[in-house]
Amino acid sequence: MTFLGRGRAPDAAIDTAIDAATNTATDMTTAQDVVDIAAEAGALVAGLLARPWGEPSPSVYETARLVALAPWLAGHPERLAFLVDTQRPDGGWGAHEEYALVPTLSATDAVLAELRRGVLHVGPRSVAASADEGLRALFRWSRRNFGAPLPDLPAIELIVPSLVASINARLRELGESPLDGLHHWRGTVPLPLPQGMDGTKLELVRSRLRSGDPLPVKLMHALEVGGEAAFQARGVRPTPEGLVGASPAATAAWLGAAGTVEASHPARLRLEAVTAVDGGPVPCATPITVFERGWVLSWLIRAGVPVTVPRELVASLGERLGPGGVAAGPGLPADADTTSVALYTLTLLGEAREPDSLWAYDTGTHFCTWQGEQGFSTTVNAHVLDAFGQYVVARPGARPRYGPAVERLAGLLRARQHADGSWADRWHASPYYATVCCALALHDFGGAESAESVRRAVRWVSSTQRADGSWGLWRGTAEETAYALQLLLLTGASHQGVEAQVTRGRDHLLRAVRRGSAAGPADRPAGTPEPPDDPPMWHDKDLYLPVAIVRAAVLGALHLARSAPCSPCSTSDKT
Known part of the structure; x- marks a missing residue:
């Protein structure tokens, strides 16, 4: 049985066992035994090498940019x-x-572009109807200022003005050359920008592209906002791996219209390879090699999941570490988050590396995600605390150098905790992710002063469990339930009723395993949408789901729940 795969196991006896366990919850041992955690963790780790570019979910934003910019690219229909x-x-x-x-x-911009090309239907669906419904939604939201404040997504201050301008240009075209099904949009007023947003920054980026000056690395990821100025911009070059800014949309914007580059151009070949993974749709960021490997291994190892990590995988975490740290993947800027998790994981693996590269991100008050960041991330600072704290555990002689930063980071996280005991973060929609990152860092390295903060986090998690045993911001999910269980179990929560909460949470995860929640590309046919049980909640230009990372978190939670003294399955020989 493939863990979190889409299909059911072929053995009817296994299905019967799972049904009995998850529907009646009278004997969880049988159900847990069909999830061989050690074997699944081994397969997950092997997949990190087999799929080195990672397993991010497809993005509506990024896929639509390819529809608008690159109709010549394979997989367009x-x-x-x-x-x-x-x-x-x-x-x-x-x-x-x-x-x-x-x-x-x-x-909406993409379907308008496709309608202008003469494509009227996709199967039984009308492209004009899709465009009309999208425009109606946008104008309806505009009357409420688009539900401001807008979410803190990378490059949103550039992306929104760029797309609003493009849609308004297409609306003007409707006045000059109407399209069937959209006549009622002729002469409409322009779609406004959200209040407080303008195109000033966007024009600065486009002006820099036109001048041929190089862009900061972080802006390469959203090169598509450059419009015509992005086409073959002199200050932009694809990475040796083939993409611009680790982004399919940025790469398509640089390549331009069909025929402008030869079919064998590395960027075009790599872009076609990316589109083939999910049968056409594409993620916001690829590759995410170091990011995915660091998070997967740290979730598994921190939870005590028995797994053998190949030397090649260990080496890949450290080989790209430089004075400025390491990037999530080629084409992205080095960042403190990926660097911290890579360093923390290497130390857990017995391959401790001096974490001095993180000093480059120290602003004096906090650690920034990257140089010039306009914002603050609780989880980045929690991960820096993990990296420094674990290194001091492994190398006690390093305490004079890193100890003061450990104390400062712990105090910073305590100060950022919400009154209800939770944390929030700019890189994930769910407070459960932020809370598990911060609470575990404080529990492990925050000292006695952090004990009350950890207790408050435990109380918040305990008070927010849903009736079906899950946890979740918008609805109960396997991902957020895994975070909640890891927080309760790794902090040694012992309040009244915690055993029942863990059991109910574990039962929910087993039901999610049965449904095939969070299946990865290796487990589903090409082009199949992500399962609805785990919505994308990680921040990029669009929300996304890092499939392998979530699978690792769920595996870790199941292992901890099985190993906990309260678990009726703790005698299982599968772990």
Whole structure:
């Protein structure tokens, strides 16, 4: 049985055993035994080498940019079908209404572009109807200022003005050259920008592109906002791996229209390879090699999951570490988050590396994600605390150098805790992710002064469990339930009723395993949408789901729940 795979196990006896366990919850041992955690963890780790570019979920925003910018690219009909099929009943796109603006702008612009090319239908669906519904949603939201404040997504201050300008240009075209099904949009007023947002920064980026000056590395990831100025911009070059800014959309914007580069151009070949992974739709960021490997291994090892890590994998975490740290993947800027998790993981693996590269991100008050960041991330600072704290455990002689930073970071995280005991973060929609990162860092390295903060986090998690045993911000998910269970079990929570909460949470995870939640590309047919049980909640230009990372978190939670003294399955020989 493939863990969190889409299909059921072929053995009817296994299905019967799972049904009995998850539906009646009278004997969880049988159900847990069909999830061989050690074997699944081994397969997951092997997959990190087999799929070195990672397993991020497809993005509506990014896929729509390819529909608009690169109709010549292989998989175009499948991308258009993906957009039409994922449109919500309210006319918008996206996993949640709070995050709907960017994907809806991108998808509406894309279907308008396709309609102008003469494509009228995708199967039984009308492209004009899809465009009309998208426009209606956008203008409806504009009357409420798009639900401001907008979410803290990378480059949103550039992406939104770029797409609003493109949609308004297409609306003007409707006045000059109407399209069937959209006549009623002729002469409409322009779509406004959200209050407080303008195109000043966008024009600065485009001006720099036109001048041929190089862009900061972090802006390469959103090169598509450059419009015509992005085409073959002199200050932009694809990485040796083939993409611009680790982004399919940025790469398509640089390549330009069909025929401008030879079919054998490395960027075009790599872009075609990326589109083939999911049968057309594409993620916001690829590759995410170091990011994915660091998070997967740290979740597994921190939870005590028995797993053998190949030397090649260990080496890959450290070989790209430089004076400025390491990037999530080629084409992205080095960042403190990926660097911290890589360093922490290497120390857990007995390959401790001096974490001095992290000093480059010390602002004096906190550690920034990257140089010039406009914002603050609780989880980045929690991960820096993990990296410094674990290194001091492994190398006690390093305490004079890193101890003061450990104390400062612990105090910073305690100060950022919400009154209810939770934390929030700019890199993930869910407070459960932020809370598990901060609470575990404080529990492990925050000292006695942090004990009350950890207790408050435990109380918040305990008070927010749902009736079905899950945890979740928008609805109960396997990902967030895994974070909640890890927090309770790794902090040694002992309040009254915790045993029942752990059992109910574990039962929910087993039901998620049965449903095939969070299946990865190796477990589903090409082009199959992500399962609805685990919505994308990680921040990039659009929300995304790092499939392997979530699978690792769930595996770790199941292992901890099985090993806990309260678990009726703690005698299982599968672990």
